[in-house]
Amino acid sequence: MPKKSKSQKTETPTNPFFDMWNKFAESYTKTNPFSNPFTAGQNTGGLPPDWLKGYDDMMKQFCNMPMSGTAGNIYPKFVEAADVYMKLFKAWTDNAGNLSSSPDAMKNLLNLWMNSQKEVFSKMFGLPIPSVDNMGDFNESIKKSLENFTQFYDQNYKPFVENWTKLSGQMQDAFNGKQDPAKFKELYNSWMQGYESAFGKFLKMPMVGPSRQVLEKIHKNIDSFMKYCGATVDFSMVLYSPSKETIEELVQKAQTILKGEVTQEKYKQFYELLVKTFEDRFYQLFKTPAFSESIKTTLDSYLDFRNSNFEVVEEMLKSTPVITRTEIDDVYQELYNLKKRIKELEKLLNKKRKD
Amino acid sequence: MPKTETTASAEQADQKTETRINFAREMDFLQKKFLKGVEILTSPMDTATAVSPSELVYQEDRMKLFHYTPVKQKLHTPPVLMVYALVNRQYMLDLQPGRSVIQYLLSQGIDVYLIDWGYPSQMDKFITLEDYIDGYLNNAVDKVLELSGESKLTIAGICQGGTFSAIYSSLHPDKIKNLITIVAPIDFDTDTGLLNIWAKGLDVDKMAKSFGNIPGDFMNIGFLLMNPFRLVMDKYIGFMINIDDKDFVNNFIRMEKWIFDSPDQAGAAWKQFIRDCYQKNLLIKGELKIGAKTVNLKNITMPVLNIFAEYDHLVPPACSREFTKHVGSKDTEIASFPTGHIGIFVSSKSQKEICPRMSEWIIKRSSE
Known part of the structure; x- marks a missing residue:
């Protein structure tokens, strides 16, 4: 490999990316009103000096304009941050040439860049961006953050996602040619479990803002509807198994009756058997705690x-000219109380009259 | 073809022909029956109820008090005040000529009054058990005493009306000469009745909040669910089988009209009745509160006749049978009949056995 000449060391890097940014930073610095106000007669980068002076004066006046309120707080930060932002690129341009020289140079560059970055974003947004020195803390924070996210995911979405995987299998069982209601119940229960452990929780989350109460009521309504659907499926299933068993029992018993020619008398016997079998079986079911x-x-x-x-x-x-049940209930309650009071007074009066 | 095979196939053919002929005859029979049924149902029907003449003698809000026109010159005293349940309608006691408890009592010279609780609207949702028993019922009793000039009367309560009558008799024994309870639940703690089992799990506050008044249709669904195969299927198959019988159809439609003539239940009173009676069984424990008063069944010192139905699925015998053991009276009688809850009033036994037993008991404890 040929030795690098002294002159070569001071040259700007040949990397096209850095070249581009170097040129950009250079030209920006020249026209930058914040960090390097130009004066007429200096290097104007090819721009007319009078125009530049006028521009410079205008920007100075603009920068010195008394600001108030929120803008007054934000604008200086913005100006300051823009200044630092430029330093960020200056750091690159000043040090990019040493990139390939040593690992220490690389580390210094990174440190410089990180500090510039931190300064920029801290000023802009007030965010505590870690420096290379406290990168360990930063890593720890990221790790914690990831752990928190994982925990959040595990608690909220994972059960639902996992459930879907399970459900896909169950769906095949539930909706295949047999259409087994027990499988359907299993499927529905899985869905409900997933719903409860994921979205169901969000629907119970307290809302904020002016529409808080309405939103909470709507969420509650959705949640209660889901639970009602679940309960009806469960109820149907409670009835399903005994129905199936009763039909099987009926078929067994009916075989004797329906042997040979089917007469009206036999059909009547079969009908009596049907009603009695169902009646007995369901009476037992209706008595169960389940x-x-x-x-x-x-x-x-x-x-x-x-x-x-x-x-x-x-x-x-509320926003319509229609009276609600709660409002009319207040009227009913008042009427009830008044009627009761009148009856008591009437009784007292009648008693007094008799006395 | 061998001879035996020819004979067998000829026999099979004959059998098929006979089956077809039978089927055609059956279809013809059913068609005629159905057409006759349509003719009956589309012609004027005799399904009138509450046929005995009566006079409205007192009204308070929805409650009406009727006095039945006596059919005999001399009347036994004191008069009888009949108290029906809030569920369904009181005209079950006067369903039709020949199937009327009231008509029978009138024919025996008994002076009869009857309370009609009416149909509560949402405006009545705050009415409590205290309002019903210590308010409306008490005022009706006072009115009967005022009109009859008596100081005491016989109170006869049916089903929930029997529970009310027992409570009232305990709170106002000074106004009651005799107490009759008919298929009345007093001890609610039994697992022999589905209503008793199911009622235990009801969230009565939630229901009253949601419905205001508990809809009569909701109550009916509960009653039908108790025996769905008989009440939803078999009953109507029976109707179709007898659709060409005019009397049967008239009676069926009349009964159907009564069964589904179901007033809503005033929310507050219903809530208290289910919670304090069905869920906590406070009446039999002597802990039931009506307003500020505690109901003590031992205060029932007047003669008591307790009638119950052995096949009652709404108020199982276990709910009624032991009532007289909890009262303070020494003159108590129990009468059970092998019939159901409604059969007590409308079955053939009702007119032949139950009404005579009741009127004899009343007359024995009355004076002319």
């Missing part, structure tokens, strides 16, 4: 949905 629990859950979830639906409807009716 059925009571299911009917309670279904009814409760229906009422929750119904009540939350009314809340949303009443919310929407």
Whole structure:
């Protein structure tokens, strides 16, 4: 490899990327009103000196304009940050030539760049950007942040995503030619579990802002509808298995009756058997705690949905000239109290009259 | 073809022909039956209810008090005030001539009054058990006493009306000469009735909040669910089988009209009844509160006749049977009949056995 000449060392790097930025930074510095105000007669980069002076004066006046309010706070920061931003490129241009010289140079360049970066963004946005010195903390922060995200994902989305994987298999079972309701229930339960552990939680999240109450009511309504659907599926399933078993039992019993020629009398026997078999089996089912629990859950979830639906409807009716049930209930309550009071007073009066 | 095979196939052909002929006959029979049924249903029908003459003697809000026109010159005293349930309508007691408890009692010289609770609207959702029992019922009793000139009366309560009558008799024993409870639930803690089982799990506050008044249709769904195969399927198959029988159709439609004539239940009263009676069984425990008063069944010291149905699926015998053991009266009688909840009033047994038993008991404890 030929030795590098002394003159070669001071030359700007030949890398086209750095060349481009170097030229850009150079020309920008020349026209930059913040860090290097030009004076007439200096290198004007080919621009007319009078124009530059005028421009420079204008910018100075602009920069010195008294600012107030939010703009007054932001503008100086913006000016300052723009200044630092330029330094960032200056750092590159000053040091890019040493890039290939040594690892230390590389480290210094990176350090310089990072500090410039930090300065820029801290000033612009007030963000605590780590420097190379505290990169360990930065890494730790990133690690923590990633851990938090993972935890958030695990808690909220993962169950739903995992469920979908599971569901895809279950869907095939549920919707294949047999259309097994038990499989469908399994599928629905999985879906509900996934929903509960993911989106269901978000629907219960407190809302903020002026529409907070309305949003919360709408979310509650969606959530209660999902639960009501789940409960009806469960309820159907509670009825399904006994129905299936009863039909099987009926078929077994009916075989004896329906042997040979089918007469009216035999059909009547079969019908009596059908009603009795179903009646007995379902009476036993209706007495079970499982059925009571299911009917309670279904009814409760229906009422929750119904009540939350009314809340949303009443919310929407507030802006219309339509009276709501809650409002008319207040009137009814007042009427009830007044009627009761009048009856009491009438009784007292009648008693007094008799006395 | 061998001879035996020829005979067998000829027999099979004959059998097929006979089956076809039978099928055609059956179709012809059903078609005629159906056409006759259509003719009956489209012609004027006799499905009137509440046929005995009566007079409205008192009204308070929705509640009406009727006095039945006596059919005998001499009347037994004191008068009888009949208290029906808030569920369904009171005209079950006077369904049609020949199937009327009221008509039977009138024919025996008993002076009969009847409460009609009416149809509550949403405006009545705040009415409580106290309003019904210590308000409307108490005022009706006072009115009957005022009109009859008596100081006491016989109260006869049916189903939930029986529960109300027992509560009232305990709170106002000074106004009650005799108490009759008919298929009335008093002890609600049983697992022999589906209503008792299901009611335990109801969130009554949520229901009352949602519905205001509990819809009669909701109650009906609950009743039908208790025996869906008989009540939703078999009953209507029976109707189709008898559709060409005019009397059957009239009775069926009349009954159907009554069954689904179901007033809504005032929310507050319903809530208290289900919670305090079905869920907590407070009445039998002596802890039920009506307003500020506690109901003590031991205060029932007047004669008591307790009638219940052995095949009652709405109010199982276990809910009624032991009632008289909890009262303070020494003159108590229990009468059970092998029929159902409605059969007590409309079955053939009703007119032949149940009404005579009731009127005899009343007359025995009355004076002319």
